[in-house]
C-alpha cells in the first residue's frame with residue numbers, strides 16, 4: 547500500500563513541521579501528553595474510514611478481521627511478540643482498567659505501585675481497593691533523580707518487608723503496576739529489571755507503557771511482563787484513540803475488556819485453552835476502528851524517515867542537548883542520574899521558582915501564559931517540593947524550539963517570583 551510520498555529525503559527538525567498540522571506560530575513542546583500525527587497518517591486513517599463506509603456490512607462481517615490481525619502482526623514485529631498476544635483498545639486508561647479490573651483479588655491481597663504513577667491509574671487502583679474485597683495498596687516513593695539500582699532496591703525492600711510480615715513469597719502482593727516511562731517526572735523506568743524482580747517473587751507485573759512504543763525499543767518476548775499496555779497515539783504517530791494491550795497466552799484466560807460484550811466467556815480453569823481474549827477485545831460494542839488501522843500509515847511514515855533507530859537517535863540527542871539549553875537559560879539543571887538513564891525523549895528541567903503553600907495556581911498560570919501568551923506550553927509539576935518542566939523532543943523540533951521554550955518558561959517564572967507575596971519562602 548503506497549499511501550504517501552515523502553518527496554525524497556527530508557531532514558529531521560523544522561523542515562518536517564510541514565508534514566504535521568501544527569499551527570505555524572505555535573512551538574509544540576508537549577508531544578508526550580496527546581501525541582500528534584502527520585498528514586500522511588491522516589490519509590491512511592481516512593482511507594480505512596472510506597473503505598468501511600462503502601460497504602459497512604462487508605467491512606464489519608468479514609473485511610475488518612483480517613486487516614486488524616495484519617495490524618497486530620506489524621506491531622508484533624516491532625515489539626517482538628505474536629499478533630495473537632495483542633489486542634487494540636482506545637487508550638492506555640481503558641487497557642489498564644481492563645486488566646486490573648479483570649483480576650480476581652482475595653481478602654488480604656496487596657497491590658504495589660510507585661508514587662509517580664499516572665493519576666488515572668492511581669484512581670483505578672483506589673477504585674479496586676474501595677469496590678472489591680479488602681485490597682491494600684503498598685506505595686514506593688522514589689525521589690528523583692535516582693539511579694536505576696536505587697529504584698530497583700527500593701522496590702525489592704518493599705517486597706521483602708511484606709514477605710517478612712506474612713512469611714509467604716511475594717508477601718501477598720498479587721500485582722504491581724509499574725510505568726515503563728513515567729509521566730511526571732518524564733523519566734525512563736528500568737521496567738525490564740523490575741519485571742524480573744516481580745517474577746522472582748511470584749508477583750504479576752502490569753506495565754503502564756503509555757509512553758513506550760515509539761519512544762524506546764521494546765522486546766516483550768525477552769522482558770516477558772505479565773501485562774503491558776502502550777499508546778500508539780503518543781510516540782508512534784497513529785491517530786488518537788489507538789493503544790495496544792499485550793497479554794502472553796498464559797495469562798489471557800484472566801483478562802476481559804472493561805466493557806463486557808457478547809463474546810464474554812468465563813475461563814475459571816487456567817488450563818482451559820479456548821481463549822476468547824481476541825474475540826472479546828475485537829468487539830466490545832460498535833466503534834470506528836480506523837484509528838487502530840492508522841498504524842499501517844504510521845509505521846510506513848516512520849520507515850520512510852529511516853526507521854525507529856534513526857528517529858530515536860535524533861530525539862534522544864535533541865532531548866539531551868535541548869534540555870541543557872533550557873537549563874542554561876533558566877540557570878538550573880536537568881533532572882538526570884549519574885548513569886544518565888532517565889532522559890529518553892522527554893527531558894525534565896528544574897524551574898527557578900520556590901515552592902510554597904500558595905503555589906497551587908502555578909499550574910493554571912503555566913497553562914494560560916504558555917498557551918495564549920507565548921504560544922508554547924510546557925507542562926510543569928512539583929516533585930517532592932521542587933518545580934520542574936517536562937519538555938518533549940520530536941522529529942519536527944530542533945534546538946531553537948527548546949530555546950523558545952526556555953525563554954517563555956523563564957518569563958513566566960520571573961513573573962511568578964515577582965508576584966510571590968512577601969514573606970513567603
Ligand SMILES: Cc1ncc(COP(=O)(O)O)c(C=O)c1O
Pocket residue numbers: 578579637638639640664666667725727728729754756757777
Ligand atoms: C504514564 C501514563 N499512563 C497512562 C496515561 C494515559 O493515557 P491515555 O489518556 O491515552 O489513556 C498517560 C497519559 O499521558 C501516561 O502518561
